Amino acid sequence: MAIPAELFRAVRRLEVRAKKTVRELLAGQYASVFRGSGLLFEEVREYLPGDDIRSIDWNVTARMGMPYVKRYREERERTLLLLVDVSASEGFGTGGATKWQRVLEVTALIALSAVFNNDKVGLVSFAAAPEHVVPPGKGTPHALRLLRDLMCSAPVGRGTDIAAALRTVRTLARRHSIVFLVSDFCTSGYEKEFRIVARYNDLIAVCVYDPRELELPPVAGLIPVRDPETGQRVLVDATSPKSRTRWAARRRAQLEMLRQLVRRCDADLIELDTDTPAAHALVRFFRSRERRAALG
Numbered sequence: 001m002a003i004p005a006e007l008f009r010a011v012r013r014l015e016v017r018a019k020k021t022v023r024e025l026l027a028g029q030y031a032s033v034f035r036g037s038g039l040l041f042e043e044v045r046e047y048l049p050g051d052d053i054r055s056i057d058w059n060v061t062a063r064m065g066m067p068y069v070k071r072y073r074e075e076r077e078r079t080l081l082l083l084v085d086v087s088a089s090e091g092f093g094t095g096g097a098t099k100w101q102r103v104l105e106v107t108a109l110i111a112l113s114a115v116f117n118n119d120k121v122g123l124v125s126f127a128a129a130p131e132h133v134v135p136p137g138k139g140t141p142h143a144l145r146l147l148r149d150l151m152c153s154a155p156v157g158r159g160t161d162i163a164a165a166l167r168t169v170r171t172l173a174r175r176h177s178i179v180f181l182v183s184d185f186c187t188s189g190y191e192k193e194f195r196i197v198a199r200y201n202d203l204i205a206v207c208v209y210d211p212r213e214l215e216l217p218p219v220a221g222l223i224p225v226r227d228p229e230t231g232q233r234v235l236v237d238a239t240s241p242k243s244r245t246r247w248a249a250r251r252r253a254q255l256e257m258l259r260q261l262v263r264r265c266d267a268d269l270i271e272l273d274t275d276t277p278a279a280h281a282l283v284r285f286f287r288s289r290e291r292r293a294a295l296g
Contacts, residue, residue: 010151011144011147011148011151014104014105014108014147014151015108015112015144015147017105017108018105018108018109018112019112021109021279022109022112022113022116023116025279025282025283026109026113026279026282026283026286027113027116027117029283029286029287029290030113030114030116030117030286031117032286032290033286033289033290033293034078034080034117034119034178034202043070043071044057044060044068044069044070044071045068045069045071046066046067046068046069047061047066047067047068047069048069051069052069055069055070055071056068056069056070057069057070077118077119077120078114078119078120078176078177078178079119079120079121079122079136079173079174079177079178080110080111080114080119080120080121080122080136080177080178080179080180081121081122081123081124081136081169081172081173081177081178081179081180082107082110082111082121082122082123082124082146082180082182083124083126083162083165083166083168083169083179083180083181083182083183084103084107084123084124084125084126084150084182084183085103085125085126085127085160085162085165085182085183085184086125086126086127086131086150086153086155087126087127087128087155087158087159087160087229088127088155088158088228088229089160089184089186089228089229090103090184090208091228092184092210092213092228093210093274094210094211094212094217094274095210095211095274095275096274096275097274097275098210098274099184099208099209099210099274101274102208102272102274102278103182103208104147104150104151105277105278105279106182106206106208106270106272106278106281106282107147107150107180107182108147109278109279109282110180110282111143111146111147112140112143114143114178115138115139115140115142115143118138119138119178120136120137120138121136121137121138121142121143121146122134122135122136122137122146122172122173123146123149123150124165124168124169124172125149125150125153126160126161126162126164126165127155127156127157127158127159127160127161128155128156128157128158128159128160128161129156129157129161129164130164130165130168131153131155131156132149132153133168133172134146134149135172136172136173158229159187159229160183160186160187160229161187161190162181162183162185162187162189162190162193162194163189163190163192163193165181166181166190166193166194166196166197167193169197169201173201175200175201176200176201176202177201177202178201178202178204179197179201179202179203179204180204180206181194181203181204181205181206182206182208183205183206183207183208184207184208184209185205185207185254185255185258186251186254187254188254188257191261194261194265194267195261195264195265198265198266198267199265202268203265203267203268204267204268204269204270204285205258205262205267205268205269205270206269206270206272207255207258207269207270207271207272208272208273208274209251209255209271209272209273209274210273210274211273211274211275213251214248214251214252215244215247215248216236216238216243216244216247216248217238219238221237221238221239222235222236222237222238223235223236223237223238255271268285268289270282270285
């Protein structure tokens with residue numbers, strides 16, 4: 001099927017920006033944070049001073065009459081799965097970018113960092129249910145197909161079902177995969193599936209939000225607000241301290257619930273607001289994770 005010229009140009013622009021950032025900032029950090037899942041036997045060679053005596057191959061040593069050691073190399077290749085929220089609430093944005101633009105940006109950076117390090121990448125886009133699935137594959141063309149499909153997203157149902165998206169992990173990726181769950185998390189009811197996926201995989205939640213979800217703008221009077229997923233319209237009194245508090249409380253509660261869940265599951269969390277470039281948030285995450293690994 002032919003790709004519309006406008007879509008092709010949009011994917012190409014996203015690729016160019018993301019590749020530059022990956023090469024300059026993220027590729028090495030990605031490799032150090034997401035190490036291989038095991039060791040592969042490579043060869044047997046003569047023992048050299050400084051070699052770990054625990055690596056001595058005693059069978060070969062006995063046959064050759066001198067010490068030999070086994071050498072291994074890291075099994076670098078891993079599988080990374082992107083679960084990406086394409087629901088209507090992602091279209092919200094009051095500053096330089098919408099949540100959806102940040103979602104595309106962070107997804108592109110993660111996908112291209114993975115293929116740069118020869119990992120497999122797969123995609124599940126979801127709204128009220130899983131909408132589109134791209135099985136894990138390798139290489140830049142595969143990653144660009146994934147991004148193209150994501151940019152074409154037109155969710156069928158309203159709402160957001162994170163639990164249903166998490167259940168697809170067990171069918172698409174083997175255990176000990178890297179799973180990035182990218183959403184605004186404006187929902188609940190996904191805690192059980194989150195715990196299951198985190199138990200067997202390296203789960204990173206990427207929570208994208210707009211600052212105005214946490215605080216109304218400093219204006220007086222009534223503000224018309226429309227829920228993009230239900231279509232419901234309400235008027236919010238931005239002058240009333242009670243209304244301002246109630247506005248912020250629900251969203252802050254969702255974020256705090258997510259933070260607590262991440263801590264309990266020993267998962268990771270990247271909080272990305274629409275005023276911050278995705279690369280900055282990823283660099284902070286990688287550096288924080290490297291520091292934790294160094295501390296043991």
